[in-house]
Amino acid sequence: MTEIYESNTSTTRLPGQTANGAKNYALRDVFVNPSHVVCLRPEVNMSRRIKEGKAVLTEGGVKNNQEFTRVYLDRGQTGIDIVVLGTPVQVESYFSEKTLLKG
Secondary structure: OEEEEEOOOOOOOOOOEOOOOOEEEEEEEOOOOHHHEEEEEEOHHHHHHHHHOOEEEOOOOOOOOOOEEEEEEEEOOEEEEEEEEOOHHHHHHHHHOOOOOOO
8 A cells, every 4th residue: 555644844934834825745555464454434624634735745645636545553552544645445455355375
């Protein structure tokens, strides 16, 4: 999957902020253990921030109509959540695909 994360590439302003106060974001590959996924929810705030110019992608790019999903992961007593590219249905399909390992 591809995660969108806050990037601290700006050195002249507060970390992660551009001249207009928008935060910098970047994309990276992420591998998730499907057995640790607790919940998938649509992430509409990220799409809105990008359209309004409050979020700027410093690397790569996304389409204007790109949808995002917040993935909630179990980490024992605490959890973590990440935002990835795609709808919840698309993201769920990554976890349900079965692959054979050559051995």
